[in-house]
Amino acid sequence: MIDVKTVTKRYNGTVVVDGVSLSLPAGGVISLIGANGAGKSTLLSIISRLLPMSSGTVEIDGLDVTTTPGEVLARRLSILRQDNQIMSRLTVEDLVAFGRYPHSKGRLTDEDRGHIRNALRYLDLEPLAGRFLDELSGGQRQRAFIAMVLCQDTEYILLDEPLNNLDVKHAVAMMKLFRRTADEFGKTIVLVLHDINFASCYSDRIVAMRDGRVVHQGPPEVIITPEVIHDVYGVEAQVMENAGQRIALYYQ
Amino acid sequence: MPADRRILSPTVVLGGLSALTLLSIALFMTLGARGKWDFILAFRGTKVAAMVLVGYAVAVSTVLFQTITNNRILTPSVMGFDHLFRLIQTVLVFQFGSGLVASLDPRLRFGVEVASMVVFSGLLYWWLFNGAGRGDNRRSLHLLLLVGIVFGVLFRSVTGFLQRVIDPNEFLTVQDRLFANFNRVDVQLLAVSALVVLAVSLAGWRWMRTFDVLALGRDAAINLGVEHRRAVMGVLVMVSILVSVSTALVGPVTFFGLLVANLAYLVVRSHRHALILPAAVLLAVLTLVAGQLVLERVFGYNAALSIVIEFVGGLAFLFILVRGSAR
Numbered sequence: 001m002i003d004v005k006t007v008t009k010r011y012n013g014t015v016v017v018d019g020v021s022l023s024l025p026a027g028g029v030i031s032l033i034g035a036n037g038a039g040k041s042t043l044l045s046i047i048s049r050l051l052p053m054s055s056g057t058v059e060i061d062g063l064d065v066t067t068t069p070g071e072v073l074a075r076r077l078s079i080l081r082q083d084n085q086i087m088s089r090l091t092v093e094d095l096v097a098f099g100r101y102p103h104s105k106g107r108l109t110d111e112d113r114g115h116i117r118n119a120l121r122y123l124d125l126e127p128l129a130g131r132f133l134d135e136l137s138g139g140q141r142q143r144a145f146i147a148m149v150l151c152q153d154t155e156y157i158l159l160d161e162p163l164n165n166l167d168v169k170h171a172v173a174m175m176k177l178f179r180r181t182a183d184e185f186g187k188t189i190v191l192v193l194h195d196i197n198f199a200s201c202y203s204d205r206i207v208a209m210r211d212g213r214v215v216h217q218g219p220p221e222v223i224i225t226p227e228v229i230h231d232v233y234g235v236e237a238q239v240m241e242n243a244g245q246r247i248a249l250y251y252q
Numbered sequence: 253m254p255a256d257r258r259i260l261s262p263t264v265v266l267g268g269l270s271a272l273t274l275l276s277i278a279l280f281m282t283l284g285a286r287g288k289w290d291f292i293l294a295f296r297g298t299k300v301a302a303m304v305l306v307g308y309a310v311a312v313s314t315v316l317f318q319t320i321t322n323n324r325i326l327t328p329s330v331m332g333f334d335h336l337f338r339l340i341q342t343v344l345v346f347q348f349g350s351g352l353v354a355s356l357d358p359r360l361r362f363g364v365e366v367a368s369m370v371v372f373s374g375l376l377y378w379w380l381f382n383g384a385g386r387g388d389n390r391r392s393l394h395l396l397l398l399v400g401i402v403f404g405v406l407f408r409s410v411t412g413f414l415q416r417v418i419d420p421n422e423f424l425t426v427q428d429r430l431f432a433n434f435n436r437v438d439v440q441l442l443a444v445s446a447l448v449v450l451a452v453s454l455a456g457w458r459w460m461r462t463f464d465v466l467a468l469g470r471d472a473a474i475n476l477g478v479e480h481r482r483a484v485m486g487v488l489v490m491v492s493i494l495v496s497v498s499t500a501l502v503g504p505v506t507f508f509g510l511l512v513a514n515l516a517y518l519v520v521r522s523h524r525h526a527l528i529l530p531a532a533v534l535l536a537v538l539t540l541v542a543g544q545l546v547l548e549r550v551f552g553y554n555a556a557l558s559i560v561i562e563f564v565g566g567l568a569f570l571f572i573l574v575r576g577s578a579r
Contacts, residue, residue: 050471074477081471087322088467088523098468102477106461152476 001026002047002156002190007056009042009212016042018212019056024190026061026155028204029182032192033223035233039212040192041082041160047190048079048158060156074102077156078149082164084141086133092144093129096120099151119151122177124170138165146174150181156188157181163195171195175202200224201245208232224248262527265519269534276541284549301446302437302502303544307512307536309449309498313491314509315516315525315532316456319467320487321393324517327510328495330397331376332404334504336369339407341429342414350425358438362500369496376400377488393484431556432503434544445497452490459486463525505558511565512536514572539565 002024009017017039024030032040045051047058049065058065060077078099086095096119100112108116120126123143133141142165149157162178163171178189179202193199199206199220206223208216209232216228224246229237237250260268277300285292317328344353344361353361376399415423462483465473474480498505516532543560547553551560 048475050474069477070474070479071477074475079471079475084469084472085322086468086472087318087324088464089517089521090523094523098465098472098476101461101465106464149475 001061002188003059003062004043004047005057005059007043007046007053007058009039009046009051010054016212017046017053020209020212020214022207022214022217024188024205024207026188027182027186028188029178029202030188030190030205030207031199031203032190032207032209033194033196033199033232034209038209040209043209044079044158044160044190044192045081048077049073050079050081071102074152074154076154077158078152078154079158079160080145080149080162081160084145090133091130092125092133092136092147093120095133095144096125096147096151099148099153102152115151115153119147122150123147124173139167139170142166143170143174154187156190158190160192161194162191163193163198171198178202196224196229197247200247220246260519262520262522262524262531266527266530266534269519269531269538273534273538273541276538276545280541280545283545298437298439298442299434299544300541302434302442303540304537305442305446305449306432306434306498306502306505307540308533309494310505310509311512311516311532311536312453312456312529313494313498314513315529316463316487317491318513319463319525320484321397322467322469324514325510326397327507327513328491329504329509330404331373331400331492332407333369333373333492333495333499335404335407335411336372337365337499337504338430339411340365340368342411342418342426345422345426346414346418350422353425358441359444362438362441362444365500366496369499370492372403373488373492373496376403377485377492430503432505432558434502434540434557435553437502441501445501448497449494452493456487456490459483460526463487464523467523467525505561507565508536508539508558508561511561511569512539515568518572 004022237248512535
């Protein structure tokens, strides 16, 4: 369980995350939505200890993220931010193998190799395993980074806009993969998403933020309504129901 | 361009570099030898040992510095080490005169130089990481670099000023000290330096795989459980000790670290420091020994080693840049 208590983040007086308290139970897919600058990415970075908070605490299964040793957290929680630039000359397989570092500190065991193979297969990267990252398209690279994070095999997986750069086919495959990872392996996956319809179709729970605060949270049936969408994004939307899934139309 | 990828495996590259380095050392030891062998070998052996040590220190410090800054065109010299060294030399001669400086115990001077460079960088890191390090430490690393550059400029300006007002004869003495020189290395200092470098290397040895992770960048390193701030601090301390020792031993050899680090990335084509570091060290030793060989046999000592290295190195570096942008 991820337990966020009155977390605030300020940059020179500008409040980006404003006293957020949030409790996310283990298991399932959780989407964070909200307009640009609502504080979603910042909150995700704070939860994953990439960014120190100005005040408040975050606990992962009772472990305080600011005081727990990094290597302990790295076996329990993984994070992928946007814009991953790497200086080293790495192949896809090298990158994915780094996901095993928290477990084996760079000396790969047979079990590690199994995880690496599975991660490559799940993300459809087997044909690209020997390619260097700088020879890949943006979408292929994005998949390689997600493979690394899945290979880390942590209870909690936090991803900041994982659908960036992905075409429709790979975006759907990615969301299905997250759904399956959560259902079959009991992982907790927290995503920052811009496409509210992906959030609607694949999440167990949606958390909506505005101006640094959590304004709504609940299952898709509660969040994907014209009123809530208007409240979060300030746009008029129609909501249709199709095969039990709620789709928001906001294009006009 | 899949065709030219991994033509040579890293093992072959390292083997080839080792062979070339040994060959250049053998040539350096034997070429143009006249007189008693036991004298020649001991005399040239000291020079070779100094070059191996300095090559090692410069290569390792540059690669590690680039790893923690995630930038391949930086060298530790942007932190102002070279300029501080020049300032110390100039101030010594300015204050006490070249006669007294020359009669000074070399061990004392070496100790003072190393200590002041390490203390300077230590204070800088301490201030940034404890005093000013309120934000996330990615920003403080950039701030650290910036402050280092500003200090470097300050040192250079003060040095320039002192050199203008100094006695012209004294100025010549100073200038001579400001170029890397392997011809006047003190054996005792060499042994002390070797011990220091060995100690630093042993401390860094168990971090070999952590370096690979640090090269992925701050966020990825933290995600993989590396205590980023502590690791970066540790590497900075190692780098400053290595640079201080090698600079105090022979003088500034700035540019050359950048060259060998980038050549190493180019020939090894791997992310693993266990391969990159040895390649960079071998390239550094090879460059120094070959450069010194050219200096002694072709120019008959009528130039400075840094001139030879920077001429060849500059061309090589331009070549790398042009090739890199063409890719």
